[in-house]
Amino acid sequence: MKTKNRTTKSSTTKDDLQLIRLNKYIAEAGLVSRRKADELINAGVVKVNKKTVTELGTKIALGDFVTVNGNPIEISHSNVYILLNKPKDCITTTSDEKGRKTVLDIVKLRDSRIYPVGRLDRNTTGVLLLTNDGDLAHKLTHPRYQIKRVYLAKLDKTLKANDALAISQGVEIEPNVITQPCIVNIDPGDRTKVTLILTEGKNHEVKKIFESVGYTVKSLDRKYYYNLSTKGLKRGEYRFLTRQEIAELRKLVDNNKK
Template sequence: MGDKKGNWKGKTFNRSKKDENTLDSKINDTESDHSPIDQSLNPDSSSDKKHTGKTVKKQQEETSVKEEIAPVDQEADVIRLNKYLSKAGLCSRREADALIAAGDVSVNGEIIKELGVKVKLTDQISFKDKVLTLEKLRYVLLNKPKDSITTMDDTHDRRTVMEFVTNACEERIYPVGRLDRMTTGLLLLTNDGELAKKLTHPSHQIKKTYLAILDKPLSSEHLNMLLSGIELEDGITQFDTIEYDNSNDKTKVIVSLHSGKNRIVRRMFAGLSYRVEKLDRISFAGLSKGDLTRGKWRFLNDKEVGFLKMLK
């Protein structure tokens, strides 16, 4: 990088080597021979030797020196650049690495392309000239009503899910995955880009459970076929579990699956000549509706957030 770029040690956007050597020297002088405080750092130490009763003043001076030296060994205010971007709600860490390599990210006005760089929380981090700030991570669970689009905005001026969480928080949150316009049920919204990436990536196989109401009773033969797998235009797909919601009404079934393919539940039933008249997601990644009514939302509690982050 050019001369104007900050110096960092071990890929940390940090103080210069010269400053570290100066402070290391002070530390060595302070600790050598177990002497309380070096004369050069404590000009009043000679006075303390004459007046041994003034212990409070001496402790204050020792504390002052320790506070000056402490940042050398502490990195509590230091964070990896890709993690900063993720915590700012911009994207996941992996996506952040791509943005950094592309030269879209700058630290204190200087473009950083090297991966693994660490920055201070007090540094100014920008993405394409837009200054980023660390937001409080928010996790909002919405019971989506029908006839609403899972998108941030709609060019055709149709109702979106964002209209139901307008007053949820100041932070800008985004839907995790999507539900069809006429599908109801659980939808998670968050500004945690890293978690959102994990919950939507096929490799993590996140479980979803739906209550489906069909246009006619589901036969036992077709139930078994849906468990074994049926072939669609994009490959063979199967439900993990399927059961009748009511033994006397075989038009209502509860299905679980890990696939995240578009309109997969409706397409699977359509493959056997059934039409799904109503579809409601009753569970997502272990989260359940409980008493959350249609069109309402709630924040996830700490236990629920912790559970989602522990998912493999």
Template sequence: MERLQKILAQAGVASRRKCEELILAGKVEVNGEVVTALGTKADPANDVIKVSGKPISGENKIYIIFNKPKGVITSASDPKGRKIVTDYMKGIKERVYPIGRLDYDTEGLLLLTNDGEFANLLTHPKHHVPKTYLATVKGVPHGTSLDKLKEGVKLEDGMTAPAEVEYKDINEDGKESVISITIHEGRNRQVRRMFEAISHPVIRLKRISFGDLLLQNLKRGTYRHLTKEEIESLRQMAKAGLSKGNNTRKDT
């Protein structure tokens, strides 16, 4: 979160002082609401910011898929000096932000952009964009345990929406198993808490898809730009509120 006038200045709207004048004059909107307080903060990755009715656009719009390694912070900065996802964005001149989050100990598919409207579209709860993870868990959950995940489990912040789950691999000694789980929400550490709720804590967690976008063979710690077709597919999926590949994806 940053002060609104700083965001506007970085987007090339005007000098910071002039941006302050625009805010005081009621020319700036955040998510459809006029803002006139200079102390207002916003998140350019998730908030839709407009000046005189037009979205800010000082930079080229960038859309990136990144294979986040374990032990990296999903943030544009970290006061503790830990490695952050933008440290891997070498060659990207524009300032990009993560869309949603992956835990410090979780790896896999992460999207980054400088398009706040796009980010807000993909993360808004009502759009239910599916996200699929491979979870290596302790033990082998019985079918009845997986049924609980399919129906929704009760967490401290309420019931989860139904998930799609299936076995992917089971160690011969039965000490670990790999479960594919697709969720349609974005709560903090949700997948880990869901498996803890059925007494099979997560050992390793990797996100392999976001909507119909697959991680595939992207190497850990590397990124690529999304194609126009991929961007439009994600946009349309979020607007539709469902995944056209939800019932057909077999490679997760």
């Protein structure tokens, strides 16, 4: 590890500006969140320049060699944030042992190792974020931050008003698992089309919500993730987030701390 002597407490050298907390480095490498990184450091499985580091708050230089459980990790010089209009028949993982198409078969970046933020089912379409910023990705998917997700579901039959009310108040989708209250909007021109606004992202949640009151989801499209939409993107197309969009996401999770 590289350190730098300071002449006074207030002085800052050029090398100091290039230092980064070890837990942040691990998180930005896309491995785990900062909290989990601290647990790895405490467990003694993190090495910097072949020396085990167990002290929380340790700072390292970007050029230091870091391993976790013996595996080298690194962060790219800049973080990448991508919005994909996910198509059907596509797995939200970085690889698939069955050889099925994944989102990384669509978004191919030569120098950046990116990961999906959360998951969409194989045949669910719409907004999907991908990034190599592990710390932000963890916050966006954590329930405490209550990120708004807007879905448009096509059902096998018209949704009754009493079932819509039940969904809006929270329904049991698994034993002892009750969903949070949400907003339910039925399309007046086609009552088989329903918009759900959720603030959590449990596995297969939307489909389970409707199944709990006797409906089958025929198709599902995520229209918004926070204020991000697929406007201007065809299925299978993607774009990089703007600086303003990235700043708004960071501000959102910072403001939602509890």
